[in-house]
Amino acid sequence: MPRTTTYSVTVQFGDCDPGGIVFFPNFCRWMDAASLTFFMQCGVKPWRILENERGIVGTPLLEINTKFHKTATYGDTLTVHTHIEEWRRVAFTQVHRVMRGDDLICEGRDVRAFVKRDEHDRERLRAIPVPEDIQALCS
Amino acid sequence: MPRTTTYSVTVQFGDCDPGGIVFFPNFCRWMDAASLTFFMQCGVKPWRILENERGIVGTPLLEINTKFHKTATYGDTLTVHTHIEEWRRVAFTQVHRVMRGDDLICEGRDVRAFVKRDEHDRERLRAIPVPEDIQALCS
């Protein structure tokens, strides 16, 4: 079994749209928080420390695929279960299952990569091979 | 050629994360706005009027797949080009291409369905077949 972490969120009134259900970019926001929480809970240092020490700025998305199964509304408590499904040389696939109790609300599958700033153009970000020590912590 | 509409957005400082690039749920937010703008520009009435007249609450997402090609930052002007790629009986697939000039920043492919409130449980939403008049306006 791959290492799995959880991140909990209580849906707020302002997270919902005029239909009374969660406005879906909020699911993206919670899955992003779950992604970072996964790395922190696995013992990886916060991005701002990694940037100072090793130049690693974060893990921007290359692709995301999300399937929505049930709606959620304010007052619901959701738990995001996160693990890494596949490590490739540069990219990796992270899965986020958003549950309300035993109900699967939605499931997101991210492809991400670790990035550094380009030496010659600080505003440009470049993907780097997955750092071995980080992969070891997260598997 | 399917009918295509555009929605423009200027990226704001607060749309960007500590890495200085757009925090990706904002792309989801802009693609959602582009989705609704598409229907409005095609001549479909606003959801709150459709809800009063026909009980149609909106077009929640069933699935979204987004590929990120380039980053964007504040000050950038982005244009989202939206069209419907496929109409099925109940669901339809809408494509959003987010461009900065000639650069493709990201591309989202939504699967959505029109929904009504359940008669017996107003908090439950039920997918309905794509209304023919709306399909005609949007093709």
Added chain:
Amino acid sequence: MPRTTTYSVTVQFGDCDPGGIVFFPNFCRWMDAASLTFFMQCGVKPWRILENERGIVGTPLLEINTKFHKTATYGDTLTVHTHIEEWRRVAFTQVHRVMRGDDLICEGRDVRAFVKRDEHDRERLRAIPVPEDIQALCS
């Protein structure tokens, strides 16, 4: 001492701006969540039930004044302490103190009122006198 409730939040990467600090509308979002949490913890029913039973849609803001004392960044755990400072006939003032441990990060003072939908124009919201039973629960 007026009744006080707390609402906790862990600041996420995406809550921060390119300066690396919390983008302030997120504080507004957390104070709004704290406002609703206050009513729920005091035993007031969720808005969607109150709307069905009594026509009360929520407590929109009339005014908000927020003072920012210190910055916060991702990884910080913040606790919002909320109480009602003053009940007037129609409006009331709610105070939210956002703390990181013993540090006061910011303090918001909301003026809000309970509203119902207008009978003749469902899209118009009208302030009503503070319901006595709700005031009793929250004092």
Added chain:
Amino acid sequence: MPRTTTYSVTVQFGDCDPGGIVFFPNFCRWMDAASLTFFMQCGVKPWRILENERGIVGTPLLEINTKFHKTATYGDTLTVHTHIEEWRRVAFTQVHRVMRGDDLICEGRDVRAFVKRDEHDRERLRAIPVPEDIQALCS
């Protein structure tokens, strides 16, 4: 008359809450965008260039006071009219009037200061006196 700029926004479905009206942190977001737009339209360079050239990171808020007069909903086009009401040595007060046609929807009064990163602690931000050249451009 002080220099005044405008920033326009069309309210989106997802900007509204289950009551069908704009979720107020979105007004904060738009006023923040209007604040930055004001500086850009006055000829001040983008923050990321100012940070490289002069170490100025932005203009975080010290205080904000917003009065809400009317509600807005999706489909509305809002125009934010922004000017600087008062320059003090370090801080300045910026006013944002959010209009829908001739209707004043809300009015925000920000107190902000220009900040630099502390030399000894890069994560600490320090307010600096208002730069004279920037004040001249914006008056």
